[in-house]
Amino acid sequence: MNSFSIGVDLGGTNLRIAAVSEQGHLMEKVTLGTRVALGKDHVIHEMCDAIHLLTAKYRNTASLQGIGIGVPGIIDMKTGTLRESPNLPGWAESPVQAQIERLLSTRVILENDANVAALGEKWLGAGRDVDDMIMLTLGTGVGGGIVLGGRIWHGMTGMAGEFGHMTVEPEGPPCGCGNRGCVEQYASATAVVRMAKEAIASGRAPELASAANSDPEFSAKAVYNLAIQGDEEARRIFGRVGRALGITIANLVNAFNLPMYVIGGGVSSAWQAFAPFIFEELRQRSLVYAATAPSSLQPGDHRATGQIAADGPTRTIVTLALLGSDAGLYGAAQLPMTPGRQ
Amino acid sequence: MNSFSIGVDLGGTNLRIAAVSEQGHLMEKVTLGTRVALGKDHVIHEMCDAIHLLTAKYRNTASLQGIGIGVPGIIDMKTGTLRESPNLPGWAESPVQAQIERLLSTRVILENDANVAALGEKWLGAGRDVDDMIMLTLGTGVGGGIVLGGRIWHGMTGMAGEFGHMTVEPEGPPCGCGNRGCVEQYASATAVVRMAKEAIASGRAPELASAANSDPEFSAKAVYNLAIQGDEEARRIFGRVGRALGITIANLVNAFNLPMYVIGGGVSSAWQAFAPFIFEELRQRSLVYAATAPSSLQPGDHRATGQIAADGPTRTIVTLALLGSDAGLYGAAQLPMTPGRQ
Numbered sequence: 001m002n003s004f005s006i007g008v009d010l011g012g013t014n015l016r017i018a019a020v021s022e023q024g025h026l027m028e029k030v031t032l033g034t035r036v037a038l039g040k041d042h043v044i045h046e047m048c049d050a051i052h053l054l055t056a057k058y059r060n061t062a063s064l065q066g067i068g069i070g071v072p073g074i075i076d077m078k079t080g081t082l083r084e085s086p087n088l089p090g091w092a093e094s095p096v097q098a099q100i101e102r103l104l105s106t107r108v109i110l111e112n113d114a115n116v117a118a119l120g121e122k123w124l125g126a127g128r129d130v131d132d133m134i135m136l137t138l139g140t141g142v143g144g145g146i147v148l149g150g151r152i153w154h155g156m157t158g159m160a161g162e163f164g165h166m167t168v169e170p171e172g173p174p175c176g177c178g179n180r181g182c183v184e185q186y187a188s189a190t191a192v193v194r195m196a197k198e199a200i201a202s203g204r205a206p207e208l209a210s211a212a213n214s215d216p217e218f219s220a221k222a223v224y225n226l227a228i229q230g231d232e233e234a235r236r237i238f239g240r241v242g243r244a245l246g247i248t249i250a251n252l253v254n255a256f257n258l259p260m261y262v263i264g265g266g267v268s269s270a271w272q273a274f275a276p277f278i279f280e281e282l283r284q285r286s287l288v289y290a291a292t293a294p295s296s297l298q299p300g301d302h303r304a305t306g307q308i309a310a311d312g313p314t315r316t317i318v319t320l321a322l323l324g325s326d327a328g329l330y331g332a333a334q335l336p337m338t339p340g341r342q
Numbered sequence: 343m344n345s346f347s348i349g350v351d352l353g354g355t356n357l358r359i360a361a362v363s364e365q366g367h368l369m370e371k372v373t374l375g376t377r378v379a380l381g382k383d384h385v386i387h388e389m390c391d392a393i394h395l396l397t398a399k400y401r402n403t404a405s406l407q408g409i410g411i412g413v414p415g416i417i418d419m420k421t422g423t424l425r426e427s428p429n430l431p432g433w434a435e436s437p438v439q440a441q442i443e444r445l446l447s448t449r450v451i452l453e454n455d456a457n458v459a460a461l462g463e464k465w466l467g468a469g470r471d472v473d474d475m476i477m478l479t480l481g482t483g484v485g486g487g488i489v490l491g492g493r494i495w496h497g498m499t500g501m502a503g504e505f506g507h508m509t510v511e512p513e514g515p516p517c518g519c520g521n522r523g524c525v526e527q528y529a530s531a532t533a534v535v536r537m538a539k540e541a542i543a544s545g546r547a548p549e550l551a552s553a554a555n556s557d558p559e560f561s562a563k564a565v566y567n568l569a570i571q572g573d574e575e576a577r578r579i580f581g582r583v584g585r586a587l588g589i590t591i592a593n594l595v596n597a598f599n600l601p602m603y604v605i606g607g608g609v610s611s612a613w614q615a616f617a618p619f620i621f622e623e624l625r626q627r628s629l630v631y632a633a634t635a636p637s638s639l640q641p642g643d644h645r646a647t648g649q650i651a652a653d654g655p656t657r658t659i660v661t662l663a664l665l666g667s668d669a670g671l672y673g674a675a676q677l678p679m680t681p682g683r684q
Contacts, residue, residue, distance in 0.1 A: 074633075132498070144597075146597075148490075154599070155598055155599025155600060155630075156474070156599050156600060156601045156634070156654070156655055156656065156658070157599060157630075157633070157634055157656060158599075159599045159630045159633065159634070160597065160598055160599035161597065161599075162596040162597070162599075162629065162630055163596065163597060165596050165627075165628070165629055165630075166592075166593045166596050166597065167589050167592065167593060167627055168512070169512060170510070170511065170585075170589055177629040178626055178627075178629065178632065179592070179626060179627040179628070179629075180627075243512075247509050247512055250508075250509065250521070251508045251509060251593060252597065254504040254505065254507050254508050255486075255488075255502065255503065255504070255505060255508065255594065255597065255598075256497055256502055256597075257496070257497025257498050257499060257500075257501045257502035257503075257504075258497060258498060259498045284520055284521060285507075285509055285520075285521040285522075286507070286521070287501075287504065287507055287519040287520065287521075288497075288499075288501045288504055288507075290520065291499070291501065292498070292499055292501070312498070313498055314498065314499060316498070
């Protein structure tokens with residue numbers, strides 16, 4: 001009998017649930033809204049009902065391995081407790097894993113959302129040919145995940161991969177974390193909008209000003225649209241996105257020397273506008289990158305290269321994520337399939 | 343029969359060889375000069391003669407596990423080739439490991455000197471109660487080593503741990519590696535002397551100027567001596583050392599979330615002068631440190647704390663190395679003892 005598992009992406013806005021086969025085939029995907037206002041118990045019951053329906057449909061033809069759930073926030077992996085989660089108000093210090101296991105009588109693994117995205121890209125996306133990789137997820141904030149030897153690297157207390165709060169400019173803009181000049185202050189959707197508003201306020205960005213005036217939900221996407229139309233100020237903003245990411249990735253390459261660094265999340269759709277600046281910074285700032293860069297290739301394009309030799313990779317690849325918003329769903333589904341997992 | 347191994351610290355100036363028991367007891371240490379000018383073959387023969395004498399003395403009472411050699415430079419771990427080494431001119435691209443194995447008919451493991459220092463501190467020094475740690479070695483440059491699960495983490499091509507070239511100030515002083523504002527430009531002995539000379543040139547450091555004038559070998563140690571005597575400019579220089587280290591360690595804590603970060607090397611003897619600035623930066627710049635700092639303790643003092651609980655460590659310790667210049671010797675000796683090593 002084939003086996004499958006359930007992957008859940010439990011965000012502050014959307015709740016998505018997928019049945020995924022052990023080969024990584026998406027069997028079915030269900031999308032619900034996360035009705036945060038109705039409280040934790042309501043959301044968990046609604047989620048468990050949907051999971052129950054989905055597993056009932058497939059359990060005659062395949063055996064259920066378990067349920068993996070990606071959530072935004074800090075998780076105590078030993079107890080399955082959600083310690084804090086800004087996007088799920090009222091969920092702090094909840095033993096979420098135990099509650100769901102009781103409701104479903106099935107093994108449940110809770111994991112940070114940026115970590116499951118990294119695991120999904122490792123399993124079925126950009127990182128499928130490497131064992132070790134880092135992923136940066138550029139969304140409202142900047143999240144990160146580390147995969148070593150095919151598994152999520154949690155660090156001592158489950159907080160490894162907080163790349164979004166690595167310092168780019170010691171005296172840069174203040175960040176909610178208490179630091180200044182975090183990469184999140186340059187490379188998140190929030191930062192793109194802030195930089196656009198700063199440019200508008202300075203009076204030197206008429207196109208951005210008119211876009212912001214005509215669009216009450218002026219977003220990073222609107223800034224990107226102007227950048228690809230050639231607007232200088234919008235392009236300059238994505239230059240700052242790329243330079244900040246380049247400094248951060250150069251630091252990561254110098255520290256970890258991994259074969260792959262994957263960039264995903266909503267802002268990564270502006271790859272064309274910021275990626276050249278990443279590679280420029282990387283070449284100048286990382287002696288490890290300089291020694292291992294895939295020199296004869298298009299930056300970011302590793303698939304046609306055969307760079308990954310039989311005795312292991314020897315080139316540092318920095319590339320766009322492939323799975324979009326499904327990375328987290330696949331990664332969550334993979335959690336119960338990992339052999340020897342505690 | 344007990345077993346022992348030979349650890350070698352092959353530097354550009356000194357060649358030190360130690361016989362170390364499997365329990366980590368130093369049986370005997372031999373110090374020679376590295377006569378680099380006489381060429382690679384001469385140095386290797388002299389080293390092998392000394393190793394031969396040392397092993398002959400002990401092999402009736404203990405069995406030799408092998409020989410570990412720490413060298414400055416980049417090593418191809420698969421072939422045991424020294425790819426480049428600025429401190430050992432003429433040794434680039436040498437199959438050093440094979441040559442020594444032929445001469446001694448014993449298993450030889452070549453390893454980067456900063457990596458063996460980290461392994462030594464893990465085995466017998468500051469990191470002996472943790473499995474995962476990072477070490478920064480502040481010498482002429484700034485070296486680094488990563489130990490994960492009790493073993494050196496090499497990364498893809500053996501270049502992991504190049505912390506010295508992580509960016510602190512994107513527009514800071516140029517570094518030989520091609521980057522600007524590397525931590526090595528603030529926290530190495532070379533950088534301390536450069537900053538002192540800059541202060542002297544600015545005319546605002548009369549004490550430093552008179553120390554430099556009276557001492558033809560004006561060094562980081564001389565700057566430290568003035569700092570502990572209260573000289574403002576000398577203290578300001580060690581403030582910059584500490585702040586740059588603090589930013590770098592904050593970035594490492596946010597990325598790796600390890601239980602321990604150890605600072606060694608010659609400049610670390612100025613710990614009193616720079617450490618307070620490290621902790622100030624760490625508290626402000628790392629949310630991971632803030633969540634895991636040993637709050638009720640003297641910073642840096644972890645030994646009396648019992649912080650390392652039975653189910654693993656939960657606190658982030660930043661502390662001074664304990665083994666001084668012997669860390670590399672012990673770490674090199676430990677290399678052949680690591681079970682399952684390739």
